[in-house]
Amino acid sequence: MSETYTITDLATEFGVTPRTIRFYEDKNLLHPERQGLNRVFSRRDRARLQLILRGKRLGFSLAIIREMLDLYDLGDGQVEQLRVTLKRSQERLVELETQRRDINDAIRELKDGIQALQKALSAKGVTTHAA
Numbered sequence: 001m002s003e004t005y006t007i008t009d010l011a012t013e014f015g016v017t018p019r020t021i022r023f024y025e026d027k028n029l030l031h032p033e034r035q036g037l038n039r040v041f042s043r044r045d046r047a048r049l050q051l052i053l054r055g056k057r058l059g060f061s062l063a064i065i066r067e068m069l070d071l072y073d074l075g076d077g078q079v080e081q082l083r084v085t086l087k088r089s090q091e092r093l094v095e096l097e098t099q100r101r102d103i104n105d106a107i108r109e110l111k112d113g114i115q116a117l118q119k120a121l122s123a124k125g126v127t128t129h130a131a
Contacts (some may be wrong), residue, residue: 005041007032013046014053024052027062029069059096064088 007018024030025039029052032039041049048069055065068088071081118128 003043005046007039007041010041010046010049014049016053021049024049027066029062029066058089059092060088 005013007021010016010021011018021030025032030041030045030048032041032045034040051069052062052065055068056062060068068081068085071084072078074080121128
């Protein structure tokens, strides 16, 4: 018999709520079997959940995560899945690097602005508290 997991098992293992797992099921990203009222998740569902959560942490949309997961079953030894995942990962890296540059620019601008404001207040004889 193959290894199975309850929703509680997966929620505990991955540090998410059962509601999160049901959400991914509702979005057809997970496909547990039913035993009465209970969901029974397979090793495949567990692996998919792990990939979904990693994808979300990296900032991928559910649509892109679904695209990458759905390519698993093409029967090409996951070649297309790997190609698409590589392409999407490279695109995401560019987005994150751009965001980091933008954040660094905003931090520099804020620091300069704060310093100018502190000087202006100091010139008026007002003391300020450093942040």
